[in-house]
Amino acid sequence: MNCSSLVRDQSAKDAVKITKDKNGVDLVTLQNPRGFTAQVSLHGGQVLSWKNERGEELLFRSSKANSKPPAAVRAGIPICFPQFGNRGSLEQHGFARNRIWEIDYNPPPLHRNECDGKAFIDLLLKPSEEDMRIWPHSFEFRLRVLLTCDGALKLISRIRNIGCKAFSFSIAYHTYFLVSDISEVRVEGLETLDYLDNLHHKERFTEQGDALTFETEVDRVYVGSPHMVGVFDHEKRRTFVIRKEGLPDAVVWNPWEKKARTIQDMGDEEYRQTICVDGAAVEKPIKLKPGEEWTGRLELSALPSL
Numbered sequence: 001m002n003c004s005s006l007v008r009d010q011s012a013k014d015a016v017k018i019t020k021d022k023n024g025v026d027l028v029t030l031q032n033p034r035g036f037t038a039q040v041s042l043h044g045g046q047v048l049s050w051k052n053e054r055g056e057e058l059l060f061r062s063s064k065a066n067s068k069p070p071a072a073v074r075a076g077i078p079i080c081f082p083q084f085g086n087r088g089s090l091e092q093h094g095f096a097r098n099r100i101w102e103i104d105y106n107p108p109p110l111h112r113n114e115c116d117g118k119a120f121i122d123l124l125l126k127p128s129e130e131d132m133r134i135w136p137h138s139f140e141f142r143l144r145v146l147l148t149c150d151g152a153l154k155l156i157s158r159i160r161n162i163g164c165k166a167f168s169f170s171i172a173y174h175t176y177f178l179v180s181d182i183s184e185v186r187v188e189g190l191e192t193l194d195y196l197d198n199l200h201h202k203e204r205f206t207e208q209g210d211a212l213t214f215e216t217e218v219d220r221v222y223v224g225s226p227h228m229v230g231v232f233d234h235e236k237r238r239t240f241v242i243r244k245e246g247l248p249d250a251v252v253w254n255p256w257e258k259k260a261r262t263i264q265d266m267g268d269e270e271y272r273q274t275i276c277v278d279g280a281a282v283e284k285p286i287k288l289k290p291g292e293e294w295t296g297r298l299e300l301s302a303l304p305s306l
């Protein structure tokens with residue numbers, strides 16, 4: 001199969017279906033031969049859903065999520081780009097999650113064979129004139145979303161500087177995992193690392209002790225984190241494995257009770273059902289000279305745990 005384009009044979013049509021959501025925005029449904037599915041909206045280039053072969057949802061969606069553009073949807077995997085949080089002059093988490101992306105029917109080939117079946121879609125974001133006024137940099141952001149044969153969800157981002165001056169950006173895959181109850185969750189792989197605490201003026205601390213567990217609001221950027229991080233959900237007996245490349249940091253966020261009440265598009269108790277663990281590049285923004293391209297990969301698997 002030719003990886004560089006969306007092949008329109010019958011099996012590819014079964015693996016990739018494009019419909020419209022209630023706001024008239026294209027919604028892409030991917031399905032692998034084992035029955036795993038993923039839904040990707042062109043609004044934000046955002047993965048909204050990822051289900052296993054039993055049809056169980058693996059990503060959180062707020063019951064109050066507002067899917068009307070341009071608001072970002074509180075669900076799945078919004079992409080924070082070119083800014084993370086309020087670390088810059090742009091709107092919170094940058095504009096990419098608020099824009100309508102397009103389907104890229106003829107992307108340049110990826111260096112590695114990154115098809116692994118036919119359940120994938122290539123999206124593209126280019127800055128509008130309005131974007132250029134607030135962030136004057138010419139770029140192409142290509143995103144491949146792929147469901148592997150064994151049901152892992154891969155997001156491969158390629159960001160190219162097509163302008164004539166260098167620019168820097170931050171990026172985070174703001175992944176809302178669906179969990180049984182936050183008090184049952186443990187995150188492993190970040191022990192002993194330094195983190196920047198957004199709740200303490202981004203001050204630097206060092207993680208002590210064992211795996212992370214949760215009993216209050218957490219909003220941290222773990223710097224220089226390993227390629228693999230695990231999110232263990234004891235009650236569901238499920239482990240999410242996050243593998244990342246080109247994304248040195250890991251953001252961990254849960255608003256907890258008090259903050260959740262101030263978030264309009266989140267139910268008061270819904271903080272219990274989610275934990276955000278993002279593969280990210282935040283502490284040291286990525287610099288691209290004219291003509292340069294950056295690639296970042298995130299792979300999520302959901303495994304049964306003992």
Ligand SMILES: O=P(O)(O)OC[C@H]1O[C@@H](O)[C@H](O)[C@@H](O)[C@@H]1O
Pocket residue numbers: 072085092093174198219220251253
């Ligand atoms: O409500 P938003 O804009 O989607 O952001 C949610 C949270 O995203 C996290 O990644 C940030 O660290 C938090 O500070 C922020 O509150």
